[in-house]
Amino acid sequence: MKNRVQDITPLPTEWIGPISITGNVMEEQVSVPMATYETPLWPSTGRGARVSRQAGGVRCTLVDERMTRSVVVRAKDGGAAFSAWQSISSRSDEIQAVIATTSRFAKLVDMNRQIVGNLLFIRFECETGDASGHNMVTGAADALLGWILQEYPELEYASISGNLCTDKKVSAVNGILGRGKYVIAEMEISRELCTKQLRTTPEKMAQLNLEKNLIGGTVAGSLRSANAHFANMLLAFFLATGQDAANIIEGSQGIVHAEARPEGLYFSCTLPNLIVGSVGSGKGNSVVEQNLVRLGCKEDRAPGENGRRLAVLCAATVLCGELSLLAAQTNPGELMRTHFKMERG
Amino acid sequence: MKNRVQDITPLPTEWIGPISITGNVMEEQVSVPMATYETPLWPSTGRGARVSRQAGGVRCTLVDERMTRSVVVRAKDGGAAFSAWQSISSRSDEIQAVIATTSRFAKLVDMNRQIVGNLLFIRFECETGDASGHNMVTGAADALLGWILQEYPELEYASISGNLCTDKKVSAVNGILGRGKYVIAEMEISRELCTKQLRTTPEKMAQLNLEKNLIGGTVAGSLRSANAHFANMLLAFFLATGQDAANIIEGSQGIVHAEARPEGLYFSCTLPNLIVGSVGSGKGNSVVEQNLVRLGCKEDRAPGENGRRLAVLCAATVLCGELSLLAAQTNPGELMRTHFKMERG
Amino acid sequence: MKNRVQDITPLPTEWIGPISITGNVMEEQVSVPMATYETPLWPSTGRGARVSRQAGGVRCTLVDERMTRSVVVRAKDGGAAFSAWQSISSRSDEIQAVIATTSRFAKLVDMNRQIVGNLLFIRFECETGDASGHNMVTGAADALLGWILQEYPELEYASISGNLCTDKKVSAVNGILGRGKYVIAEMEISRELCTKQLRTTPEKMAQLNLEKNLIGGTVAGSLRSANAHFANMLLAFFLATGQDAANIIEGSQGIVHAEARPEGLYFSCTLPNLIVGSVGSGKGNSVVEQNLVRLGCKEDRAPGENGRRLAVLCAATVLCGELSLLAAQTNPGELMRTHFKMERG
């Protein structure tokens, strides 16, 4: 069997919305594209978008942003590893300068270390403008590793990536120290809207979130994760906008918090690790570029603003899909009925 | 802004290989498709495939298969929840019969329970033929939940999915109890091949796996996960074959084990949660169907055999890509040089 | 400096209660001993015991019991490891017989396996009568390992303990597969009792449990753990009754579930991994023996009954202490005031 380049896998894609969005990044109604084989996701997320327009919008708060790469070097022993770290961590100006030689966007935000025996792991955390920044921080880490091995000849190369980064893998470190955009999406939904649009009540939603996402997640041995299906919306949005979609792994580690209040439902999705960029990936893919343009993420803005807008659009999409699925699960039998009807219809 | 259905997102796809495969499912050389925006993945995985052909093949052992869905019901108290479980768990024949009404392929393999206070979580584990089985087990669980609520009127509906399943989320339960196919892919690589094809040594590879994947993963707060980038290969293979690609989350929770032996490198990738199917998803997508045909996964075989073949092909692909990236990371600077050359060139 | 045997470390100990207990193991009011340097634990747990007597008792449901030890052996490759497992797992009668040669109490309940590359981990799970069973299962595993290496000469010894057991370490496996006693302790507390004895309300308690134990635990990167301080009560009870107190690590991985109901507070502590025994440890320590006698755990009963009684007493103690501390934390400032007042006397 001979290899042959096949141009494309055609991924079914539909625009959902518009979603009404407010918060510290944007105030606007925007439709979003979702590329997925799981087509019931479209009407389900669409229902959440409809609620957003009637409920005053999804409030999206961007809390933090950074991209990370960790290197690991080998010292003679733990004492030497610690001494090296003390010295390296005191030279942030020089480190900043080394990074500046690799990119005009990358800027050091913080460094963290773990020392295990004689192994020194250093996690470099950078701002990366509008890019998600995988390559930018890898380039920076590569240069920094060269600099470290030159300045500290007693250290040995172990790996350009020490898994403390951590990229496309389950971890606690990304949530605790940050990787990608940290976005909180939330909405207050009146009792009337709960009933009419979501066929549920605030009390049912809060109880489901407690019993399924929090307690069910706990017994499943989850890690920094309490939600129903963030991954579905993330994947569809990532693929339609040219992201490195394997980062749904970090992205999936988010938390739903819901409260039944006298006036209705408070519903929030916290996404501490949303790794998206409006430049850099999916290059040369004209559909992806068009999608980004249509989302308003290719505008002439200060570096980082298009990227943040994209993150907020993604978080709002996650909330719409999560809200709708959870509402369906509050009623026995509804999930199967609607899912199959949509999928087969 | 008005919604409009957009047909497709065109995902760059290339066939890699052939990979030489042996083991308890198949003995054959097969090329595999990878759909991805991260195009350096193609030559990198291709290098692993080349090694497989020269090293006698990737041995793939299928250890287990099952698909799961958990329901959660509410009892008066923990004592009542336990009594209900004792009764339900003794009625597996009736449960088997209820499942049989929902699908001719779904067969109960096992049940597990967790009780938290008055909440009873039951995890139903089924064989699902050639399908990955998401819908099949959800359908079964829906019927079982109806049956349970009828037979045990003292129980209340809490959720059709209690997150003990767990689908598309980080967990420990899937690895420990099983979800999807459990496949071990492994290869012995001579010292000569290590040097010539991978520019590394068995000792360097074993040390990198120890320091980066195992220790680095540990300090990152990983959970049942020790690898560099299983997720990349999984995503590309899943998208090209019409899988529910959000299941890369479970899939990414796998383990590399490598040993330096006198004769060369022993290298293995253990994937306990490979969720794939040769039927059922990506329906109507002719490219996906063609890919499955070309992979030999649409043959007229006993139920489950096409699905198992697909799982083995996927695991072998993961090994090829993992081997190649780790080899690159044993050498300072190589990752950046080759990655950028491939991406930009 | 020369070594010298020092007889004892005198650990302050007080009896708390009585706690009123109901459920599937016992119905009785029993006082319990707590050995601790953290003396405010006594009045705090005592308050919970007082509530138990007025609220109709702590209902304790024993759900499961087993003790475990895992061995690990090395095969030529993953295929050989899997073949060995298939054979071994089919010979449970012989395994049962090997175990019987090591103890008259140990009985095989289940076996589980994990295969990583060429490594085969087998987790043996046994009933162990009234003993916590550490030594009993280690003895059984030692004999089984000898038997395995004799019957399967293609396997090599790797370790008598493969950490899949897992003893005195954080894990998900113990909660999911079971280790020690699985006990649910729960209580319904009227609104009046909440106000008078606990200075709180059902709503405040449920909200605190949600926000602190479940959500706070999630962001902390907890694993199968959602409580405030199970460990304190476990430690004090374990030390006073001669347990292997390092098992508080598994024990601490438990879950509080609380609900505000019209009639009051539903409060539960689920302890899936309570490792206690009424025989076997702390031998020759007469105070410990007296404590066990006073607890009614040295009676002439069927094997296992004294051990189960001890587990239930321990779980009820945990609930009393957890309830009291959480109630204090619902009120700003109360924790510090009462803690320091108690500690400073």
Add this chain to the structure above:
Amino acid sequence: MKNRVQDITPLPTEWIGPISITGNVMEEQVSVPMATYETPLWPSTGRGARVSRQAGGVRCTLVDERMTRSVVVRAKDGGAAFSAWQSISSRSDEIQAVIATTSRFAKLVDMNRQIVGNLLFIRFECETGDASGHNMVTGAADALLGWILQEYPELEYASISGNLCTDKKVSAVNGILGRGKYVIAEMEISRELCTKQLRTTPEKMAQLNLEKNLIGGTVAGSLRSANAHFANMLLAFFLATGQDAANIIEGSQGIVHAEARPEGLYFSCTLPNLIVGSVGSGKGNSVVEQNLVRLGCKEDRAPGENGRRLAVLCAATVLCGELSLLAAQTNPGELMRTHFKMERG
């Protein structure tokens, strides 16, 4: 049954060693007390101590120290929570001043936040002199919470402890951000010593650590933990020195890293969360005080120095016990033979 105060539980205690210790805190040979019901721990740890004296000592590197408490407050929404955090985090001088009113030893080292929906968790990290600092940081957090609620009346009290601290519970946060002393204990052991004293080889030890602690731990679903039994030594040392022994839970989350080198075995125990103090706990217990005096931890030194010495002594003890047990486990049958001989003999 009437309650009665029982003075003490007498815990068997023996002094082990002396252990030879070097590193950045002390250079000295010191015997250590271990209070435990599991008496085989004494000779086993003693064997490790003997090796330390012949191998040039356990090198102990203190990397960090801090004690933590997290509060949680409720805002109107996530946007308000983030605004409050931005303001609070900019006022570290005032926060330092509030802390200073509660203790002359507590000093703010860092603050971390997690925001989940409308919930703001703030983790205060302080130096606490020679005390482990539980009460000191709780007192500081209590004052800070009062100050926050006064300065930011839009925030509501949720809990004085938000479990992001996190105390006596499994977590990833403590290892990543730090809690207690971070100590690396390590030793190089010649091949001759491996053979004569430990009946093993460097290669066997490195392989056992890989297969059991790292891979076995991974399949068990461990979290930031790769060791055999740190908990045993921690518990015995903590009880003999009046520590809050429930902190063995954090303490147990440490990592063994071992390497076979041409000249012998490199063996290290990394303990990122060693929570000990030479003042403050076990007050009025004269045996504990005598033990601390004998350990040289009640000297007239700068604040913190006695506490750091105690942490290093504890870490060295952990290494001695871990080394000895792992060595025993490299040989089939040895664990059982020696354990039972010691326990029964």
